Amino acid sequence: MVGARGVSIIDPVFLKNLDRLRVRVRAARGHRPGETPIPRISQQWGIEFESYKDYGPGDDFRYVDWNAVGRLDQMLVKTFTAEREIPFHLFLDTSASMGAPTIDHKFAFATDLVAAFSYVVLINNDTLRVVALSSPEKGQRPFLALSSLRHRSQFLRVPPFLERLTAAGKTYLRETVRAYIEQTKERGVAVVLSDFLTEPSQYEEALILLKARGYEVKAVHILGAAELDPTQLFRRGKLYDVEDQSERWISLTQANLQRYRDALQAHLDAVQGFCHRHQILYARVSTASRLLAVMTEEFPRAGLLTLR
């Protein structure tokens, strides 16, 4: 798969850079043992030793540390940091707004991010579902989801799935997220990749819904370079909304440019502020950035990824 900037997502060099990363998880956990350490939770088996505790009723007799009994004459049992398999749900917004303006290649950038994220998840032996949130218009399905993936060898199923997706239709984050979580029992980490260019009620309710259902929610806000600086796109002309087809004649004078920037900043602040209020991790990336830099620098800085 070739990404938006001509970077091959399955390029070994690129993937090697991702090998040392993992997604930072605060509270979410799965039921199956895995490789993701769960802070503040211990167990009697594992790899990372945590401490000793007195042997109590119900403890497995096999886990008594006999060396400690010999030295201290006290029945002690070792505890280890719990490591669990984390179920990840990568939600990709596929509304038409993700495909505009075309010079930004925003949707391609988003699919590249999803692919890179999938790789990071799978090399940490966590489970993954990639969910494309589409528009439930004209009887279409509200989302397209790839069946649960568990091993890095299954990563190669991700790029073909992403390549089939196109950016079209209106944004229905709320409806599509609801439809998904009603069909899925396993909670975990929900990473929502979107431009959030919709009514605040749409993304707020979608994120709240995920939060309320016990997901650890992380929002990745994708912005096009021409959205940040519309002078790259036009000076004057007829703008049309790719989702509702409405039009507006605009001349990009200094005053109008300032008004736009103010409106954009207000929108960004609103999304970010909402996430902070609801303990949702928020990360903002621009399509002007390089994918590797986003994965290895920007996301770790934002607390979304961390070194293994």
Add this chain to the structure above:
Amino acid sequence: MGILNPSALPFLALLGLLVLIYLRERWRKRIAVPTLMLWVQVKEDKLRVRRFLPSLLFLAQALLLLLLIGGLLHPYRPVTVTETRGDRWILVMDISASMQAREGRTRRFEMALDQAEQLVKAFGPLDEAMLISVAIRPQLVSGFTTDHRQLLHLLETLHPLDTGTNLSLGIELALAQRDRQGRQARIHVFTDLSKSTLGLPEEQLKDLVYHRVGKSDDNLAIAALQLYQNPFQNYSQAQAYVLVRNYSYRPKGAVLTVYLNDKAIFRRDFSLPARDVASFSVKGFDGPGKLTARLEPEDALAVDNQALAWLAERKPRRLVLVSAVKGLREELERVSSSIPGLSLTALTPETFTPTLLNEQDIVLFHQFVPGTAVPANSLYVFPPPDNPLFPVVAEAADLNILDWREGHEILQNLHYVEALPLRKARVMALPSWAQVLISSRTRGGEVPLALTGEKDGHRVVCFAFDLGKGNLTNSDNLTLLLLFLNTLRWLLPHDPAAPLLVSSGETFFLPAGVTPDSLRFTPPGGVEKAVDTGSVEVDQVGEYRLVGSHYHATLYANLFDDAESDIGRREDDDTKPIPVSAARPPQELSHTVPAEFGRWLYYGAALLLLLEWLYALWRYRRASES
């Protein structure tokens, strides 16, 4: 600054077209944005078309278009150029017969030539001169040239001709050449004529530098040699008149000798008072041949002391009548029997074939026009309707003769043309080869009653009216008889053995069908030359011979020109020699010329295209790298 090609101005409308294309593109093109939510706060344009602000690409394209149209307009800026030039001169040299007049030991022509050569030698090195010679017509001998040696050589090659002069035409030619290319030229005229004889306006004459030569009036000339012999007369009945005029202002004596075939048959010693004229009659010739009149002794102008004529031998002629009317035949028999040497052959239209004719016949077609060409001169009388030669459009009756061609040979000695008896006539459309001889007029326009012309190398006469029964021999209709006889005389073919009489200065055109190939001519006392065109310039008096494989002819050229023979000149301002002034130094002249710079606009357009391409390439590479 100006433009040389204003016809390219309409291309400027393409700029308007370019603006329209941009406006249309702007109107049609939509810019996709993810949402208009962020643009709600931004003021929307209300005046969408008027707020057309050109983009950089538009400006580049408009500039490119302007450069190309500018190149097409051929713009120029005036540039002042300084040039070093000499003076310009036009020399007009009279080479007519009177320039041969002797003045002491030299001739007028040599005097004029000497003055012209002095003038040329005094030219500055950058002076340009043009040479025009004038006899009966002007000739441009040399265009403006700075090669003064060549000009002197051309002057030396000139010689006076035995013709009259048309000096005013030569001067008009020089005046026309004078102001060409915006440069003035001084005109010098070398002649023996006085300014007053030119008949040119005073304002033109005052610009001329007039070198007049000669003053001798010592000339006695044969002013005319007239031979009276009609085609039906034999030489013994002919009579010659020699008119001798004394152009001198004092009495002069001379001897007139008339030769027949170089044998003197008449000699008269005579004396004439100043400016007087005498006529000598010569008759009783004993044979045909060349008649030469000569005056002796020689005077200042020799060219008019001799004249030639041809005494012809009568040859039998045949009039072929093609008519179905018996009465006309009888009348013509009576007419022909009274004319010596004329016989009549009568045919009916049914028995007529062109093979019965020969070149020396005259054919009279009465109320009949044959379908094929006739190999002889012919007279058509009252042609029938629907004939192939004369388109008859109507018939008319009781017409009055209103107009006729005065001076035509057919109407010679006819004093009462309007008295011709006309009862009925055909109204004919005039064929392209014919001219009207006699005409009437109706409401519909001119009605030709008699036509003359030449068709297929033969003379043709047509009478639109009938001769009428008994009209020809009726003493009441003498005008008709004279018209008929004159017509026969005009239609008589020329005897190919007899020389043609021409005036010196005329152009002799070869007859139709005679090509100049292998034809050679010998001028009087000159060297045989090839004829390279269809004509021969007769510019000497005497006998010319044209000899070819299928054609030969003899021309007798005479000069009977009062203006040339009257060589006496009064002393006036014109005769004072004009001193040759020293050459003026070359002048530095500044004038403005248009310096066109359209090609720089094309170069600019090409450069702009190159810059655009480089810019586009740079942007593409930058985009690829990022």
